[in-house]
Amino acid sequence: MIRNRVTDEPAIVLHVRPYRETSLLVDLQTEHHGRVAGVARGVRHARRGHCLQPFYGVSVSWTGRSALVTLTSFESRRSAWFTGNVLASAYYAVELVMRLTREHEPHERLYEALEWLMRYLAEGHEMEIGLRQFESVLLEEIGYAIEFDVEAGGGSAIKPNGEYRFEFGVGFVAVSGRSGPDVIMGEALLAIANRQWQRSDARRVARRIFRRSLETLLGPRPLQSRRLLRRGA
Amino acid sequence: MTISPLIDRLIEALQILPGVGSKGAQRMALHILQRNREGGQRLAEVIARAVEEVRRCDACRTLCEERLCSLCADTQRGDELLCVVESPADILAIEQAGGFRGRYFVLHGHLSPIEGVGPEDLGLEALGVRVRALKPREVILATNPTVEGEATAHYISDLLGNTVERITRIAHGVPIGGELEYIDGGTIVHAIQGRRNIT
Ligand SMILES: [Zn+2]
Numbered sequence: 001m002i003r004n005r006v007t008d009e010p011a012i013v014l015h016v017r018p019y020r021e022t023s024l025l026v027d028l029q030t031e032h033h034g035r036v037a038g039v040a041r042g043v044r045h046a047r048r049g050h051c052l053q054p055f056y057g058v059s060v061s062w063t064g065r066s067a068l069v070t071l072t073s074f075e076s077r078r079s080a081w082f083t084g085n086v087l088a089s090a091y092y093a094v095e096l097v098m099r100l101t102r103e104h105e106p107h108e109r110l111y112e113a114l115e116w117l118m119r120y121l122a123e124g125h126e127m128e129i130g131l132r133q134f135e136s137v138l139l140e141e142i143g144y145a146i147e148f149d150v151e152a153g154g155g156s157a158i159k160p161n162g163e164y165r166f167e168f169g170v171g172f173v174a175v176s177g178r179s180g181p182d183v184i185m186g187e188a189l190l191a192i193a194n195r196q197w198q199r200s201d202a203r204r205v206a207r208r209i210f211r212r213s214l215e216t217l218l219g220p221r222p223l224q225s226r227r228l229l230r231r232g233a
Numbered sequence: 234m235t236i237s238p239l240i241d242r243l244i245e246a247l248q249i250l251p252g253v254g255s256k257g258a259q260r261m262a263l264h265i266l267q268r269n270r271e272g273g274q275r276l277a278e279v280i281a282r283a284v285e286e287v288r289r290c291d292a293c294r295t296l297c298e299e300r301l302c303s304l305c306a307d308t309q310r311g312d313e314l315l316c317v318v319e320s321p322a323d324i325l326a327i328e329q330a331g332g333f334r335g336r337y338f339v340l341h342g343h344l345s346p347i348e349g350v351g352p353e354d355l356g357l358e359a360l361g362v363r364v365r366a367l368k369p370r371e372v373i374l375a376t377n378p379t380v381e382g383e384a385t386a387h388y389i390s391d392l393l394g395n396t397v398e399r400i401t402r403i404a405h406g407v408p409i410g411g412e413l414e415y416i417d418g419g420t421i422v423h424a425i426q427g428r429r430n431i432t
Binding site (some may be wrong): 021 | 384417
């Protein structure tokens, strides 16, 4: 059997846990091979530390084609250290990736979006905007893209002064003569379509729609990382 | 090949120990039976007693035999500082280093959102009870400088909020004797975030 060998693959460390006495089990989001789980042997008590830390950008090589590959080399491309709510946000993104993608399913855009988010968070930008941007790419990549500028069924364009209701898996449906908490103004949807995140209505509506969509996809088991968010944030 | 079912069971039982594989366990079993039966007897008795009698301290939850561990029972130690650690081994490390004369609280783990370890798994309510009883001036969060340790510290500081005057996190960063050039980027970021005034 020809052994599968991948060299110098860019990846993001999603999760690390101890394995046997001196090894680590590492979940990685790779650029070209999707999510990969691997064993790194004999590194756990390395005196100089190692780069297999959550959220780090690394370059890895591995052999094997089974569910669990053997990491043969790894080096750091980008370090990461988050605290407080930024840490909760990074965990949130990683938890979504772990829960909503399958191993070995290539997702190049998702890799790029996650790498972008990690840098964005490290630079101290507005977390909320970063998360909305990431959620929109994630939903697209797993096949649930939301079109913010057309009505459900690919009909007419969203009108700025129109009123709509969101249905997961369907899209935006025009409503008339009815107001309530679920009603969304067309101009907010168009602002999201144009990525005008400086607008507070775009941020608020996107947050609600992405959240509802992700919750439907995640099912009854809640996200653990949400509980890390400081109250009031 | 089976020589004796009892030896096989002993070899299997020894493999619950960290770092002991089948080869090592076989060597240990044969050593006890061939060369040190008396030591084996003592080992068996003390394991049985320890497993039976060692429990968690009512106050700090470290492992001990009494209702209160010796650190909690020590009236010479002050109640002003409460140090929160992940495991009893961390208490031993801090005590061996010396210099800390406050109290402890052991979490027996850390939060791990990805592995589904949440606040209720760490018994964080018990920490709230401990803080209310002890009324420390400062809570020191000495969870490990790992991502999970940081998340745990973050959660606890939020949980305790303004019930304590001061909540601090142990400093992390460049190890004593280390050279910046060889230190990992994450550690350096950490060390710069945790910088302090030179007095
Ligand atoms: Zn105690």
